[in-house]
Amino acid sequence: MVVVGRMQEGQYTQTIYSYIKQGQYVEAIDCLLPEYENNNTSRAALSLLGYCYYQIGDFVSAADCYGQLIQIFPEHEQYKIYYAQSLQKSCQYEAAMKASFTVDSPTFKEKVVKLQAAIKYDEDDLPGAKSMVEQCASDDPDTENNLGCLLVKEKRYAEACKKFNAAMNVKGYQPHLSYNIALCHYYMKQYALALKNIADIIEKGIREHPELSVGMQTEGIDVRSVGNSLTLHETALVEAFNLKAAIEYQLKNFEGAQEALTDMPPRSEEELDCVTLHNQALMNMDSAPTTGFEKLQFLLQQNECPPETFGNLLLLYVKHQYFDQAADVMAENTHLTFKMDPYLYEYLDAIIVQQSSPEEAFRRFDDIANRHTDNLRKITKQVQECRQNNDETAVKKAVNEYDEALEKYIPVLMAQAKIYWDKTNYNMVEKIFRKSVEFCNEHDSWKLNVAHVLFMQENKYKEAIGFYEPIVKKHYDNILSVSAIVLANLCVSYIMTSQNEEAEDLMRKIEKEEEQMGYEDPERKIYHLCIVNLVIGTLYCAKGNFEFGITRVIKSMEPYSKKLGMDTWHYAKRCFLGLIENLAKHMIMVRDVVLQDCIQFLEHAELYGKNVACRIQPPLSAAAMHEFQGKNTVTYEARLIKGLLLLVCDL
DSSP, X not given: OOOOOOOOTTOHHHHHHHHHHTTOHHHHHHHHHHHHHHOTTOHXXXXXXXXXXXXXXXXXXXXXXXXHHHHHOTTOHHHHHHHHHHHHHTTOHHHHHHHHTTOOOGGGHHHHHHHHHHHHHHTTOHHHHHHHHTTSOTTOHHHHHHHHHHHHHTTOHHHHHHHHHHHHHHHOOOHHHHHHHHHHHHHTTOHHHHHHHHHHHHHHHHHHOGGGOTTTTTTXXXXXXOOSOHHHHHHTHHHHHHHHHHHHHXXXXXXXXXXXXXXXXXXXXXXXOXXXXXXXXXXXXXXXXXXXXXXXXXXXXXXXXXXXXXXXXXXXXXXXXXXXXXXXXXXXXXXXXXXXXXXXXXXXXXXXXXXXXXXXXXXXXXXXXXXXXXXXXXXXXXXXXXXXXXXXXXXXXXXXXXXXXXXXXXXXXXXXXXXXXXXXXXXXXXXXXXXXXXXXXXXHHHHHXXXXXXXXXXXXXXXXXXXXXHHHXXXXXXXXXXXXXXXXXXXXXXXXXXXXXXXXXXXXXXHHHHHXXXXXXXXXXXXXXXXXXXXXXXXXXXXXXXXXXHHHHHHHTOSHHHHOOHHHHHHHHHHHHHHHHHHHTTOOOOOHHHHHHHHHHHHHHHHHOXXXXXXXXXXXXXXXXXXXXXXXSXXXXXXXXXXXXXXXXXX
16 A cells, blocks of 8 residues: 655645646546645635646546536536536536526527537537538637547548548648547558548557557566556547558458557557557457457447447357347347348348248348348449549449448358358259359459368369469468368369379478578467378368378377467368268278377377367356366366277277
8 A cells, every 4th residue: 555645834836736737637537636625615625637638538426516517506507518528528428418498697598509519420410510611700729629529420531531631721730630530541442541640640640649658568578557547548540540540450460550559659558548459359369268258248338338349249149159248238238239231230130030940030131131132233233334434433322332232242142151161962053153244243242252162062173273272372472371171172182183293392382481481480380281182181081081081180189289279280180080980980990000100199289189179169158167177178088088988099
């Protein structure tokens, strides 16, 4: 416990104002609270406490202070303004609007109108907000900024951008205006221009405020929280880094997105704003799904919950196959379902229905898909008309609309196909994909899934090559960026169509890149070539040639310290379980030397697999996690499989 000594006579006021001047509002509050407790009607104490609470973002406490001041000093109109502002910031919009009507002084008329416009804006009452903004002086740069914000809500981003630029021309460079411009470029998918404005904000923030410790966390330096100070707010650094993370995420640069979040000025978790908390949950979901779900569930209960939270939480529940939780959240938040994109709501509803009635779900997906395809045809016609009129701006806009519509259509199509994929009815899956070729033939996800369904039919390897090859060749200079299973399936397709040389060339290319990466980062585990060999080994095992298949599987896992992982163990154990099953049924004979190699391999897996999980732990099931403890390791499973093999072979 830290004991604060009694301040000397005459230094009390000086100390408090010194703290406020230096932005040390928490320290100022600690000094002011004893004075307030001694005299709870002290105007100075209440006024300074309200100001300090407001600066640290504790708007509820600020509203409480200003509310008391209004009761004690009703003749001071500025306290009524501060009270209404604090209520608005704490999302008490009805109370804030009511408080704003109590301000009678003509001196504050302009401020009151701006405040009322902000309240209407926060309540999504755009017509009301617009009528308030139009009452403000037309030559006030704030009016241009506010009109720009309204245009953003109306999705008129180009017009909004002009308003923000006009405001900046009058007011000079301001980080928040630069952020607004960047946001417009982001919505228009002009990511380069958005990143330029973001870079300006970050550069200015670092140059003028080195005390905010930008980038220190990413570099691994332990720094104290900078808190939610007024300085931090004025720099717009938090907003800029969040937008940068969103852009990197859209560009599939997930490491860059995570780095953008750690680059922002350090704050403790309880100090984080809702947008940062949402982005942290989303961008770390693969590595920390349990924490991600907890953060999103927490945000859903907050007044300032980002509007995307509800949809993202539902999509993640569906992705992790927590369909009951998704249904419960939708039922508990019916007020939010009305604000959702209708297509997203219908898609999620069909996904949930699929668990009990796949036929009904397919019908619903088909209805949604038909509407998407009608819209895509309509936009295609618009693109053609714009090209005939040589209107490049309109063409660009229509093409962006087409891309957005296609991105909404693809998940519906894949959900339809998955219903038959789960039934192993690959002919029907192929038929569904063929119906969508008109719109999706250039989409990477569509081509990849078509390749998979052709591969699974076992008599269309040549056609599968036609879809896998372009994907691999597109990334041939950085072949390890391609999914290992895609490379493995292409190699198998080559082998099954007697193109062994092409398969060997591809494997040599993978091996060369893995060696190069091994030199650059010796500690990094790379599984691509291992998985390719495992899949080939699995193919031979499936065809009944267990001796060759198992031998290839064993060799592919060397050295165990670098090749034994969750994915590689998944493929390897299937081959061993297949071998044990066939031996138990006396369907095959295997030489003793191969069986000895199997036992030795399982012993190595047991030795090196102590810290290797064999399956992903369910992020939301505490009981399942407890059950997994000690058993969810390669060591445990290798020991079980070894015991089964010894039992079957009577070794």
